[in-house]
Amino acid sequence: MAAGELDATELLEATLARIAERNPPLNAIVDQFASESVGMLAEAPDGPLHGVPVAIKDQFALPWRAPRDGAYANPFGVGPGASGIFRRLRDAGAVVVAVTNMHEFGLGTTGHISAYGPVGNPWDPARCGGGSSGGSGSAVSARMVAGAVGTDGGGSIRIPSGYCGATGLKFTWGQIPVDGFTHGHLTYGTAGPICRDAADARLLGEVLLSRPLEAGSASGLRIGIPRAQWNDLDPEVERACQDAIDLLRGGGLETREISIAGSEHTTIATALPVGMESIPSSKPELVAEITPHLSLLVRALLKYQLMTPAPAIFQIERVRTKIRRSVAEAFEQVDVLAFPSTAAPAPPIENPTVSLPSGDYPADYTNIPLGGIANTAGVPAGSIPCGHSSNGLPIGLQLLAPWGDDARVLDVAEHFEQLSERRYVEAVPPIAATTAA
Amino acid sequence: MQSEEQFEIFVRAGLARFGIEVEEAEMQVIRFADQVYGPHLDALMAADLSDVEPETPLDPARAPLPSFSAERGRT
Numbered sequence: 001m002a003a004g005e006l007d008a009t010e011l012l013e014a015t016l017a018r019i020a021e022r023n024p025p026l027n028a029i030v031d032q033f034a035s036e037s038v039g040m041l042a043e044a045p046d047g048p049l050h051g052v053p054v055a056i057k058d059q060f061a062l063p064w065r066a067p068r069d070g071a072y073a074n075p076f077g078v079g080p081g082a083s084g085i086f087r088r089l090r091d092a093g094a095v096v097v098a099v100t101n102m103h104e105f106g107l108g109t110t111g112h113i114s115a116y117g118p119v120g121n122p123w124d125p126a127r128c129g130g131g132s133s134g135g136s137g138s139a140v141s142a143r144m145v146a147g148a149v150g151t152d153g154g155g156s157i158r159i160p161s162g163y164c165g166a167t168g169l170k171f172t173w174g175q176i177p178v179d180g181f182t183h184g185h186l187t188y189g190t191a192g193p194i195c196r197d198a199a200d201a202r203l204l205g206e207v208l209l210s211r212p213l214e215a216g217s218a219s220g221l222r223i224g225i226p227r228a229q230w231n232d233l234d235p236e237v238e239r240a241c242q243d244a245i246d247l248l249r250g251g252g253l254e255t256r257e258i259s260i261a262g263s264e265h266t267t268i269a270t271a272l273p274v275g276m277e278s279i280p281s282s283k284p285e286l287v288a289e290i291t292p293h294l295s296l297l298v299r300a301l302l303k304y305q306l307m308t309p310a311p312a313i314f315q316i317e318r319v320r321t322k323i324r325r326s327v328a329e330a331f332e333q334v335d336v337l338a339f340p341s342t343a344a345p346a347p348p349i350e351n352p353t354v355s356l357p358s359g360d361y362p363a364d365y366t367n368i369p370l371g372g373i374a375n376t377a378g379v380p381a382g383s384i385p386c387g388h389s390s391n392g393l394p395i396g397l398q399l400l401a402p403w404g405d406d407a408r409v410l411d412v413a414e415h416f417e418q419l420s421e422r423r424y425v426e427a428v429p430p431i432a433a434t435t436a437a
Numbered sequence: 438m439q440s441e442e443q444f445e446i447f448v449r450a451g452l453a454r455f456g457i458e459v460e461e462a463e464m465q466v467i468r469f470a471d472q473v474y475g476p477h478l479d480a481l482m483a484a485d486l487s488d489v490e491p492e493t494p495l496d497p498a499r500a501p502l503p504s505f506s507a508e509r510g511r512t
Contacts, residue, residue, distance in 0.1 A: 174498035187497055265484065268477035284455035291457075300466035303459060307451050308478075315481050317491035321501060324492070328500040365473055378497025403500050 001051050008051025008095075012041055015053040015097055019144045022431055026120040028129060028138035029055065032098040036064050040095045049207055050093030055100045055139050055148040057191075060085050061180035062096060070102040070114040070132070072293040074182045075279075075286060084177020085149060085191060085208060092207040100135030100148055104298045106183060106278050108132060109159045109342075109367040110352040113295050118349045121164055122429035123393050127346040128363070130160025136194045137164040141394075143432040146195065147204040151181075153189030153278060154270045155341075155371015158383035161194055162341030162396025165385040165427060167201050167413060168194040172403050173378040175209055186277045188270065188375040197425040198384070198413035205406065213407040218415035219252035221408075224334030226260050229370060232356050234344035240387025240395040241340045244416060248338075251419040253412075258330045258337070262322035263373060267365070269319045270372030272312065275305050320376050327377040331402040336412055341383040341396030342367050370398065380406040384413045385424035394424075444471060 001008065016034055023029045037053065044050055059067050059074075061083040067074050082090070089096055101119045103111050111119035111134025119129035122142040129138035133150030137160030140148050150157040152170035161168030169192045176191050178184025193204035202213050223245065230238065249255055262269075279302055287306065291299040330337060343366040344354035352363045374381035380403075383396040397416075401408040417425055439447075448467055449459055459467070492501055 172498060174496075187495065265477070265481050268474060268481050271474060272478070284457060287455070288457050296462055297466055300463040301470060303452055303457060303463060304448070304467045304470050306455065306457070307448055309482070312478060312482060314491070315484065315486060317495075318486035318489040319481065319484065320495070321492050322486065322489045324497075324501045325489075325503070331500075362473065378499075403498065 008041055011051060012037055012053055012095060012097065015145060019098060022142050022144055025125040025431065026122060026129065026138050026142060027117050028101055028119055028135040028142065029098045029144065030058060030101045030116040030135065031065065033064070033096065037095045037097045040090065044093040044095065045091065047091060047093035048203060049089065051095060052093070052147070053095045053097040053145055054089060054204065055098040055136060055145045056085065056096055057133050057136050057148070057150050058099050058102050059151055059182045060149070062086055065099065067182050068115065069106065069182050070104045070116065072115050075290050076182045078180060078182050081180050083180025085181065088177070088207055088210055094207065097145065098139070100133070100139055102133060102135055103131030104295055106132035106151070106153060106156060107275060107298055107301060109155055109364050109371065110347065111135070111160065112349045112352050113297055120349065121346045122431045123165065124346070125431065126348055126350070127393065128163060128349055128352055130163035130346065132156040133194065134160045137161050137166050137168065140164070140166045140194050140196060141429055143428070147200055148194045149191055149208065150194045151183060151189055151191045152375065153183065153186050153274045154368055154375050157192050157194060158341045158381060158396065158398055159367050159371055161383035163346040163394065165394030165424065165429070166194050167197050167382065167384050167425065168192060169201050169205055169382040169406065169409055170374060170380060171205070171209065171406050172380045183278060186274070188274050188277060197417060198410045202410045213410060215414070216407065216411045218411045221335040221412065222254045222256055222333070223248060224258040224330050224337045225255055226258055226263070226337060226339055228259060228263055229339035229373070232343065232358050233340055234354065234356060236389045237340050237342070237344055237395050241397045244386035244397045245338060247419045248412070248416060251415060256334055258333060260323060260330060260373060261326040262319045265319045266323065266369045266372045266376060269316050269323070269376055270368050272305070272308060273316055274375070275301065323373065324377045327373070327379060335401070336408060337400040339398055340370060341398040343370060345389045345393035345395060374400050379403055380409055382409040382413060384416060385427070386416070387424065388427070441468065444468070
């Protein structure tokens with residue numbers, strides 16, 4: 001668009017046609033806006049995303065639509081309006097063309113439970129697109145849109161990015177406007193871009209943050225390898241991620257083993273508070289009111305969380321501080337941390353369990369300890385595609401950077417893209433290769 | 438060790454206090470969730486974290502101070 005090689009009206013029409021063609025087996029897009037997007041384009045200012053169609057997760061208010069949070073409705077009282085994230089997109093000239101599917105209330109990492117139906121994976125529509133920002137990851141991977149906004153409270157940008165072979169970035173906590181965002185009150189969650197590659201993620205990220213994410217050199221950076229987060233992985237995931245680290249090391253980065261104290265408690269220190277913050281479980285009368293409208297799994301989890309012993313909250317606060325201090329100490333020794341985005345590739349929608357060396361587990365159970373560290377700490381973290389399993393499913397490498405240094409994640413991502421000759425970011429899923437370009 | 442029956446009584450009675458009923462299908466999910474996450478909760482509750490003061494106030498946008506005592510020492 002910036003080079004003047006594309007006509008914005010033609011691009012918008014092509015995007016809507018592509019969504020109509022590719023979305024049915026994936027269910028990544030749950031609402032599209034033919035007339036509203038034409039109106040946005042007509043009024044689009046000459047900003048950095050002028051005329052670029054983007055999709056947005058079902059957690060942000062649009063002037064013509066209230067978010068539903070992947071459920072029958074959002075119970076947070078967020079109605080239609082120009083949310084802060086919408087305003088930043090609009091003011092940059094972007095065209096909000098669609099809303100993406102998500103795991104109900106954001107309470108899962110698979111995307112197979114949603115009031116709209118499950119999110120499919122472009123690499124195999126019978127597999128999970130991930131969660132909770134599964135629709136955003138799936139829509140980008142299927143090349144329906146160049147970029148989508150996701151949110152991440154326990155890996156919810158990085159997990160679908162890993163599952164779908166996209167590049168996703170969860171910002172440092174607290175940098176985005178939270179008005180009109182159903183989960184804006186979370187101390188674990190924030191938003192971020194999901195795109196095909198790091199350059200696109202940088203561009204969309206700058207718009208969402210309303211500040212530059214200045215590119216720097218990744219050469220010479222020190223990568224911390226926390227070994228505990230490399231345990232009990234699908235062997236193909238471990239191999240692909242280790243190969244990626246080796247490639248980065250060959251490209252001028254150093255590696256150093258480190259450990260994160262308290263990380264053995266990441267599962268519960270993430271799942272419990274995120275669940276409590278994500279749903280209004282603190283009000284039993286509201287639980288009673290909304291549960292008849294929810295899926296069996298979410299309403300049962302909501303009730304389970306009401307029975308959490310109060311002293312656990314205090315323990316979680318302590319372990320969160322322990323993890324944050326340990327992450328801060330790690331960043332005195334290294335520049336980024338790296339470990340897999342997910343322990344295994346995307347599981348089947350019909351049975352979202354994964355097989356690891358120690359046994360079979362629900363995918364959520366294996367994803368949260370890897371995704372939750374960055375949310376517990378508050379640091380920026382991304383997922384970059386770094387390989388494929390023997391059955392053709394993408395594999396993601398996760399990168400964490402210090403507080404406020406969101407650009408560093410993208411610097412390393414771009415360096416890896418160059419070293420790998422862009423073969424993973426250029427890989428096209430079957431659904432995008434077999435339909436009309 | 439809490440028996441399955443004791444756990445069910447705990448859940449049903451606790452939620453009944455809020456006027457919330459639990460269907461059998463929901464109870465099955467709750468039992469499964471507790472099998473998965475219960476050991477992690479038990480481990481957290483058993484962990485000795487007495488040397489860690491929670492941050493007050495917590496600011497996830499920034500690196501934490503080295504310790505709460507250091508924070509209190511600031512003027």
